[in-house]
Amino acid sequence: MSERLVEVEVLRYNPETDSEPHFQRYSVSCEEEWVVLDALNHVKETIDPTLSYRWSCHMAVCGSCGMMINGEPKLACKAFLRNYEGVIRVEPLAHFPIERDLVTVIDDFVSKLARVKPYLIPKEDKPLSAGEYRQTPAQLKKYKQYTLCINCMLCYSACPEYGLIPKYIGPAALSLAHRYNADSRDGGREERAQEVAATEGVWDCSFVGACSEVCPEHVDPASAIQQEKIANMVDWYKEHLMPGGAK
Amino acid sequence: MSRKPYVREMPRFAWVFRHPRYLRYMTRELSCLFIGAYTLLLVAGIGRLAEGPAAYEAFLEALKSPLSIAFHVLALGFAIYHSITWFNLTPKALPVQIGEEFAPDWVITGAHHVIWVLLSLGILSLAGAF
Amino acid sequence: MAKSNKPLVWGPFAAGGTITAFVTPVLIVLTLLAALGYVPEMLGYENLRGVLAHWFAKLSVSVIIFLSLWSVAHRLRITCYDLGVRADALVAAALYLAAVLGSVAAVVYLARI
Numbered sequence: 001m002s003e004r005l006v007e008v009e010v011l012r013y014n015p016e017t018d019s020e021p022h023f024q025r026y027s028v029s030c031e032e033e034w035v036v037l038d039a040l041n042h043v044k045e046t047i048d049p050t051l052s053y054r055w056s057c058h059m060a061v062c063g064s065c066g067m068m069i070n071g072e073p074k075l076a077c078k079a080f081l082r083n084y085e086g087v088i089r090v091e092p093l094a095h096f097p098i099e100r101d102l103v104t105v106i107d108d109f110v111s112k113l114a115r116v117k118p119y120l121i122p123k124e125d126k127p128l129s130a131g132e133y134r135q136t137p138a139q140l141k142k143y144k145q146y147t148l149c150i151n152c153m154l155c156y157s158a159c160p161e162y163g164l165i166p167k168y169i170g171p172a173a174l175s176l177a178h179r180y181n182a183d184s185r186d187g188g189r190e191e192r193a194q195e196v197a198a199t200e201g202v203w204d205c206s207f208v209g210a211c212s213e214v215c216p217e218h219v220d221p222a223s224a225i226q227q228e229k230i231a232n233m234v235d236w237y238k239e240h241l242m243p244g245g246a247k
Numbered sequence: 248m249s250r251k252p253y254v255r256e257m258p259r260f261a262w263v264f265r266h267p268r269y270l271r272y273m274t275r276e277l278s279c280l281f282i283g284a285y286t287l288l289l290v291a292g293i294g295r296l297a298e299g300p301a302a303y304e305a306f307l308e309a310l311k312s313p314l315s316i317a318f319h320v321l322a323l324g325f326a327i328y329h330s331i332t333w334f335n336l337t338p339k340a341l342p343v344q345i346g347e348e349f350a351p352d353w354v355i356t357g358a359h360h361v362i363w364v365l366l367s368l369g370i371l372s373l374a375g376a377f
Numbered sequence: 378m379a380k381s382n383k384p385l386v387w388g389p390f391a392a393g394g395t396i397t398a399f400v401t402p403v404l405i406v407l408t409l410l411a412a413l414g415y416v417p418e419m420l421g422y423e424n425l426r427g428v429l430a431h432w433f434a435k436l437s438v439s440v441i442i443f444l445s446l447w448s449v450a451h452r453l454r455i456t457c458y459d460l461g462v463r464a465d466a467l468v469a470a471a472l473y474l475a476a477v478l479g480s481v482a483a484v485v486y487l488a489r490i
Contacts, residue, residue, distance in 0.1 A: 283449035375418025
C-alpha cells in the first residue's frame with residue numbers, strides 16, 4: 001500500500017475561546033484508499049485530539065459525517081482522497097450554525113422534519129385481523145427512491161434558497177413528505193399540506209436543482225418538490241376556481 | 248460547557264460565485280431578461296403594425312441597426328439556453344410511469360426536444376423563411 | 378401554517394416557461410432574419426395583417442404574450458430576491474403589473490388590426 005502526504009485544512013471553532021472560526025492545517029500521512037474521514041480520524045488519534053466532528057458508520061448509511069469538502073457538501077466517508085489534489089479544505093456543512101469545529105447545530109432541520117409528519121397516516125384504520133395494507137410493485141415504485149434519504153443534510157447545504165430563506169422547510173423534509181404523500185396506503189396529504197403547501201413549503205423552492213446533484217443516496221428531492229408544486233397548484237385552482245370547490 | 252453557536256452569514260449576492268452550479272442557475276434565470284425584452288419588442292412591433300404601413304416599415308428598418316442585431320443574437324442564445332434547461336428539468340416535474348417502471352428522463356426530455364425542433368421548423372416554413 | 382396562494386402566480390409562470398421554451402427561439406430567428414435584411418414572407422405588412430386579422434390569431438398571440446411576460450416577471454421576482462433585493466412585495470407588484478400592462482398593450486394593438 002502506498003502512502004501519500006496530504007495537507008488538510010480544517011475550519012476550527014471553539015465556542016469557549018474563539019469569537020470566530022479559523023482554519024488549521026494538518027499534514028497527514030495517508031493510505032491510498034483512505035477517505036477524508038480516515039484522515040480526520042488519523043488527525044484526532046495522532047495529532048490533535050481536540051478536533052470535533054460527527055461520524056458513525058463509515059459506510060454512507062448513517063448520514064452523520066456530512067461536511068463541506070473543497071466547497072462541495074459531501075459525506076466525509078465517501079470522499080476518497082485520491083480524487084483530490086493539493087490542500088483539501090474541510091468546513092462544517094454550509095447554512096447551519098457551527099456548534100464546534102465541524103459539528104453543526106441541526107435543530108432547525110430536525111424540527112422541520114417533524115412538522116411534515118414523515119410517517120404513514122393510514123387512509124382508514126383497520127383492525128389487525130383485517131390483514132396487511134397491500135401494495136403493488138408499481139405503487140411501491142412511485143415513492144421508493146425517496147425512502148433512501150439518510151437525513152445527512154447535504155441538500156440543505158447545497159440549497160441557496162435555504163441559506164437565503166431560513167424559514168424554508170427545505171429539500172429533505174419536503175421530499176420525505178412527498179414520499180408519504182405518494183404512498184398508496186397513506187391518507188395524510190391534506191394534513192401535511194399545512195406545511196408542504198405553505199409559502200415556506202414547496203413555494204420557496206426556485207428549482208436550482210443543487211439538492212439532487214449532491215445527494216449521496218441519489219434521491220431526487222428537486223423532483224419531489226416540483227411534483228408537490230404541481231399537485232398543490234391543481235388543488236388550489238380546484239378550491240378557488242371550481243364552483244363548489246371552496247372549503 | 249457553554250453553547251455559543253457561530254452563524255456564518257450568507258453573502259447578499261456573492262453566493263452565486265461559490266460554485267459553478269449556482270452560476271449555471273443564474274444564467275438560466277437571467278435568460279428571462281432577454282425573453283422579456285424580446286417579447287416587449289414583439290408588442291412594439293404589433294403596435295407599429297396596427298398604426299399602418301409607414302410605421303411598420305420604419306419598425307422593420309429599425310430592426311436592422313447593429314444594436315438590434317447584437318440584441319437578437321444574444322437573446323437567441325439565452326432563449327435556447329432557457330429551452331434546453333426547461334426541457335431537461337421537465338421529467339423531474341412530470342415523471343411518467345408506464346406500468347411499473349418510470350420512463351427514463353432522456354425519453355421525456357428527448358420527446359420535448361424533437362417536438363421543439365419540428366415546431367420551430369414548421370413555423371419557419373409557414374412564415375416563408377425558406 | 379396556512380396554505381399559500383402562490384399557485385395563483387406560479388401556474389401562469391409554469392405555462393409561460395413552457396410556451397417560451399417552445400416558441401421564443403424561433404420567433405427570434407424570424408425577426409433576426411428581418412434584421413439581416415431577409416424579411417420572411419409572413420412578416421410583410423399585408424401578410425402579417427392578414428394573419429392577425431383572424432380572431433383566433435389575435436387570441437393566440439395575446440395568450441402567448443401574456444404568459445411569456447408573466448413567466449419572465451415571476452422569474453425576475455425570484456432572481457431579485459436571490460441577488461439581494463429583499464423588498465419582495467414591492468418587486469412582485471411592480472413586475473406583475475408590468476407584465477399585465479404589456480399584455481394589455483398587445484391586446485389593444487391587436488384589436489386595431
